[in-house]
Amino acid sequence: MLLEVEHINVYYGAIHAIKDVSFSVNEGEIVTLIGANGAGKSTTLDTIAGLLRSKTGDIRFNGQSVAHMPAHKVVAEGLALVPEGRRVFAQMTVEENLEMGAFTQAASTVEPNLKRVYEQFPRLEERKNQTAGTLSGGEQQMLAMGRALMSQPKLLMLDEPSMGLAPILVEQIFDIIRQLHEAGTTILLVEQNAQMALSVADRAYVLETGRVTLSGTGSELARSDEVRKAYLGG
Amino acid sequence: MEFLSYLISGISLGSVYAIIALGYTMVYGIAKMLNFAHGDVIMVGGYMSFVAMSALHLPGWVSVLAGMAVCTVLGIVIEALAYRPLRSAPSLAVLITAIGVSYLLQNSAQLIWGANPISYPPVVSGTLHLFGGQLSISYVSLVTVAACILIMLALTAFTSKTKMGKAMRACSEDKGAAQLMGINVNRTISLTFAIGSALAAVAGVLLCSSYPTLMPTTGSMPGIKAFTAAVFGGIGSIPGAFLGGLLLGIIESMAKAYLSTQLSNSIVFAVLIIVLLVRPAGLMGKYVPEKV
Numbered sequence: 001m002l003l004e005v006e007h008i009n010v011y012y013g014a015i016h017a018i019k020d021v022s023f024s025v026n027e028g029e030i031v032t033l034i035g036a037n038g039a040g041k042s043t044t045l046d047t048i049a050g051l052l053r054s055k056t057g058d059i060r061f062n063g064q065s066v067a068h069m070p071a072h073k074v075v076a077e078g079l080a081l082v083p084e085g086r087r088v089f090a091q092m093t094v095e096e097n098l099e100m101g102a103f104t105q106a107a108s109t110v111e112p113n114l115k116r117v118y119e120q121f122p123r124l125e126e127r128k129n130q131t132a133g134t135l136s137g138g139e140q141q142m143l144a145m146g147r148a149l150m151s152q153p154k155l156l157m158l159d160e161p162s163m164g165l166a167p168i169l170v171e172q173i174f175d176i177i178r179q180l181h182e183a184g185t186t187i188l189l190v191e192q193n194a195q196m197a198l199s200v201a202d203r204a205y206v207l208e209t210g211r212v213t214l215s216g217t218g219s220e221l222a223r224s225d226e227v228r229k230a231y232l233g234g
Numbered sequence: 235m236e237f238l239s240y241l242i243s244g245i246s247l248g249s250v251y252a253i254i255a256l257g258y259t260m261v262y263g264i265a266k267m268l269n270f271a272h273g274d275v276i277m278v279g280g281y282m283s284f285v286a287m288s289a290l291h292l293p294g295w296v297s298v299l300a301g302m303a304v305c306t307v308l309g310i311v312i313e314a315l316a317y318r319p320l321r322s323a324p325s326l327a328v329l330i331t332a333i334g335v336s337y338l339l340q341n342s343a344q345l346i347w348g349a350n351p352i353s354y355p356p357v358v359s360g361t362l363h364l365f366g367g368q369l370s371i372s373y374v375s376l377v378t379v380a381a382c383i384l385i386m387l388a389l390t391a392f393t394s395k396t397k398m399g400k401a402m403r404a405c406s407e408d409k410g411a412a413q414l415m416g417i418n419v420n421r422t423i424s425l426t427f428a429i430g431s432a433l434a435a436v437a438g439v440l441l442c443s444s445y446p447t448l449m450p451t452t453g454s455m456p457g458i459k460a461f462t463a464a465v466f467g468g469i470g471s472i473p474g475a476f477l478g479g480l481l482l483g484i485i486e487s488m489a490k491a492y493l494s495t496q497l498s499n500s501i502v503f504a505v506l507i508i509v510l511l512v513r514p515a516g517l518m519g520k521y522v523p524e525k526v
């Protein structure tokens with residue numbers, strides 16, 4: 001197992017946001033966490049990335065505990081998070097953003113990885129000297145994903161990559177997710193767009209107010225009545 | 235000729251303000267806090283170089299390096315002990331702590347060196363006479379202006395070309411996202427304090443060489459003026475601090491020469507108020523600071 005999340009409990013002050021959540025991701029899989037607003041999806045990913053801390057349990061990546069590792073060290077282990085809302089460095093250029101993604105990597109890897117990201121996202125190469133703040137929402141999402149890929153992650157975590165994008169761009173982002181998966185990247189995907197997420201996922205977990213309430217393969221959940229009622233509009 | 239001489243002394247004074255303001259602005263940009271103890275680091279730099287020259291009999295340039303080394307360490311220690319524990323505290327708590335650190339440094343200096351001004355041996359001496367003696371420029375002024383331009387160019391290159399410099403900009407935009415890139419935010423903030431404090435030491439030596447007295451409160455007024463300059467230019471902006479410092483020095487020098495020596499400080503601050511009314515973000519600022 002590449003990632004094992006075991007019995008984590010996360011609090012914001014008195015708010016108990018994640019309640020005894022456990023799940024796992026195997027090498028080569030796409031696993032998705034779906035759930036309504038405020039279910040705790042972002043909190044879960046931020047905790048895995050080291051930005052938040054769980055009071056209990058453990059998070060193991062490649063067999064090693066990362067539960068107490070500071071966020072800046074987690075990346076170097078091969079775990080990259082594309083955060084909700086993209087959070088590109090708006091005043092830095094596209095290429096500088098990508099370079100920051102490679103912060104933990106040896107200098108010699110930057111050029112080949114830049115080349116690979118530009119092949120994946122030709123739009124970014126056209127705009128490489130533009131500041132990231134001037135990009136469109138879709139381009140910023142591509143930049144945030146490209147930036148994460150610069151660290152050559154073993155596990156790529158995506159927090160609502162389709163948020164706020166036009167349908168055609170959502171298609172494009174999901175195509176890229178499929179391509180990354182085919183190229184061997186393991187992906188943990190958080191989405192409100194349950195339909196799209198379940199269509200690409202090998203396995204899925206449903207989060208409700210901080211708890212895992214359902215799990216199964218992507219197609220099982222897509223067919224389940226509960227999921228259809230709650231997340232797929234009937 | 236008289237005007238030219240006032241202009242040159244204004245540029246020289248402004249260069250000192252600019253060097254201090256660069257430290258203020260870099261720290262603000264990344265830590266989002268006003269380090270009111272920054273001015274007192276100037277004073278520590280002055281005393282340290284004084285000790286190096288007069289007690290240890292080291293040459294001037296070595297004394298500058300000694301002052302920079304001590305202030306670098308001091309800046310790192312202040313940040314780690316006083317500010318880091320308050321990283322997520324309300325900005326008012328941080329501000330009060332900074333004022334506390336400022337008094338701590340002043341009182342410590344008073345304890346060690348006494349409250350009386352001492353006379354500072356200039357690191358650079360001599361005067362350049364031009365136009366048959368009609369215009370005199372001290373070498374300190376020339377060195378000050380040159381140092382300021384050099385520092386400004388070096389900082390610009392550092393923040394735009396180097397990996398750590400870019401990491402610093404990333405941290406100042408979004409610390410969470412910077413951490414996700416693998417950037418150690420605490421270490422980056424520490425580095426910023428180190429650079430700012432080393433610059434303060436340089437400013438201290440240059441200031442004391444131009445106005446050769448030194449006492450525990452020597453850094454206060456230049457510190458406040460440099461803070462004004464940083465706000466004037468747009469706090470958080472490196473070229474803004476440079477421009478703000480220079481303009482402030484020139485305005486102060488002209489006000490002293492043509493209006494009133496007593497009122498020169500009031501005039502400087504009045505200009506600041508007017509600029510901020512017209513351009514709240516300062517001359518080159520992109521946004522209005524939320525935390526003051």
Ligand SMILES: Nc1ncnc2c1ncn2[C@@H]1O[C@H](COP(=O)(O)OP(=O)(O)OP(=O)(O)O)[C@@H](O)[C@H]1O
Nearest residue numbers: 012015017035036037038039040041042043044192
């Ligand atoms: N910084 C915070 N302080 C206090 N409570 C928070 C904070 N961030 C999130 N919460 C609360 O924790 C719970 C989980 O939030 P989280 O952002 O993880 O949900 P989410 O599933 O990602 O939702 P969305 O789909 O809207 O992004 C919510 O009840 C939210 O109000």
Ligand SMILES: [Mg+2]
Nearest residue numbers: 041042043084
């Ligand atoms: Mg979320």
